[in-house]
Amino acid sequence: MIHLQNLQKEYIVNKKSVPALKQIDLTIEKGQIFGIIGHSGAGKSTLIRCINLLEEPTQGSVIVDGVDLTRLSKKALQEERRHIGMIFQHFNLLSSATIFENIAFPLRLAKKDKGEIDRKVTELLELVGLTEHRNKYPAQLSGGQKQRVGIARALANDPKVLLCDEATSALDPMTTQSILKLLADINKKLGLTIVLITHEMQVIRDICDRVAVIDGGYIVEDGPVAEVFLSPQQPITKEFVAQVSDFEIPAELLASYGRMATDERANHRVVQVSFLGDTTFQPLMFEVLHSEDLTFNILHGTISRMKDTPYGRLVIELQGDKAVLDRSVELFRERGLDVEVML
Numbered sequence: 001m002i003h004l005q006n007l008q009k010e011y012i013v014n015k016k017s018v019p020a021l022k023q024i025d026l027t028i029e030k031g032q033i034f035g036i037i038g039h040s041g042a043g044k045s046t047l048i049r050c051i052n053l054l055e056e057p058t059q060g061s062v063i064v065d066g067v068d069l070t071r072l073s074k075k076a077l078q079e080e081r082r083h084i085g086m087i088f089q090h091f092n093l094l095s096s097a098t099i100f101e102n103i104a105f106p107l108r109l110a111k112k113d114k115g116e117i118d119r120k121v122t123e124l125l126e127l128v129g130l131t132e133h134r135n136k137y138p139a140q141l142s143g144g145q146k147q148r149v150g151i152a153r154a155l156a157n158d159p160k161v162l163l164c165d166e167a168t169s170a171l172d173p174m175t176t177q178s179i180l181k182l183l184a185d186i187n188k189k190l191g192l193t194i195v196l197i198t199h200e201m202q203v204i205r206d207i208c209d210r211v212a213v214i215d216g217g218y219i220v221e222d223g224p225v226a227e228v229f230l231s232p233q234q235p236i237t238k239e240f241v242a243q244v245s246d247f248e249i250p251a252e253l254l255a256s257y258g259r260m261a262t263d264e265r266a267n268h269r270v271v272q273v274s275f276l277g278d279t280t281f282q283p284l285m286f287e288v289l290h291s292e293d294l295t296f297n298i299l300h301g302t303i304s305r306m307k308d309t310p311y312g313r314l315v316i317e318l319q320g321d322k323a324v325l326d327r328s329v330e331l332f333r334e335r336g337l338d339v340e341v342m343l
């Protein structure tokens, strides 16, 4: 659905070049919820704004549904943009217009007739759960409700793609959840492709199918959320994943490992074992622990969900003969578990 090819963007500030995006190659499939995560200044906003050419790339192509937007005339680009909706962190609503009029705005621009506007806005108000608020003004709504108006307005022209620019960053955790749920429902119901940028791994975990990590204008890692989440490769990705993991090796344990003599240390290990999908509910680990001559101590455990995929994570301390420890780790891996030796 979306192909970004060798995309580059540099801003010129005081006649000096400020590179913001470097050699971006990304493919986003139709119907996916695709997340882009990065720290402040990494290039997220620039990247998402290049997808509808609100920001013009310095080099490269932006192909949306088979059309290279960088090659279109101004008029043709305007037409193509109708198929790409966008929502913003601060909602960008017209404060002097009612909720109805805010949602009707893009339909009026597209010169739809009154009957059609009325029908469409009524349908959208129902979709986002704001039917009874149609005659209110934005100032009379909560942040979450304002974002619902933003979503309805973005969907008015039946777009193929919805771009979400930090759409939940100004909202509290509960409201964030309700907006993410609405986006996931819309994605399912309408088969809409959604691209979102965020600095919160929780948002990625809760609704995205795939994720790309952006750092210093480069995409440094990308893949299915479950894979990136359970087995992050780059230090920055590990940092983001740590945002949603509440485990740190206890200081006392670290200190006691530090005090151990080398041969005693060889008989101790702390491992983090991750389960994904159906394996989450199978006793794979305990089969190994039961059959090998070792003792174990559970330090931390979690079972949760990434969108529709269950996953589990267990941190255990193992004690036993070094050869038995090595073999047990191998046996975990043979059973398809992802194992990281932490200590």
Ligand SMILES: Nc1ncnc2c1ncn2[C@@H]1O[C@H](COP(=O)(O)OP(=O)(O)OP(=O)(O)O)[C@@H](O)[C@H]1O
Residues within 6 Å of the ligand: 011, 012, 013, 018, 019, 020, 038, 039, 040, 041, 042, 043, 044, 045, 046, 047, 199
């Ligand atoms: N209009 C602009 N003019 C000049 N430089 C810009 C402009 N917009 C962004 N930049 C620079 O481009 C780089 C990427 O900025 P961008 O806003 O895309 O990052 P971001 O990841 O979205 O950050 P944030 O989360 O803080 O919004 C930064 O170095 C920024 O200073």
